[in-house]
Amino acid sequence: MSNQQEFRRPELLPDSPANPPELELYMPATPPLAFMATLEFWLKIFRRRHHFRRLFVPLLDEDDQILSDIGFERTDIQWALRLPLKVDALKALQVCRKARREL
Secondary structure (H helix, E strand, C coil): CCCCCCCCCCCCCCCCCCCCCCCCCCCCCCCCHHHHHHHHHHHHHHHHHHHHHHHHCHHHHCCHHHHHHHCCCHHHHHHHHCCCCCCCHHHHHHHHHHHHHHC
16 A cells, blocks of 8 residues: 555636627627637637647656656646646646645
């Protein structure tokens, strides 16, 4: 049996799109602002996840000793890669890293 506590990963709240601004005057060619805000939100989400994957997938090829020297656990990186898109995986990994340091 291990005398270490079982590590519980944090529950994170997903991001949501921002509400578009209320315009006082609508022009005939005003784009649908709610659609534009949603599109901008999803583009930001995909770009953020692509950036995370580009940084952390190559780390999975490294040894566990190197990962622990950096301050990460292989299981935490794999967990962060499986998070829903609306959750910022980099922030989730930082929260896990901080929580493990406090143990």
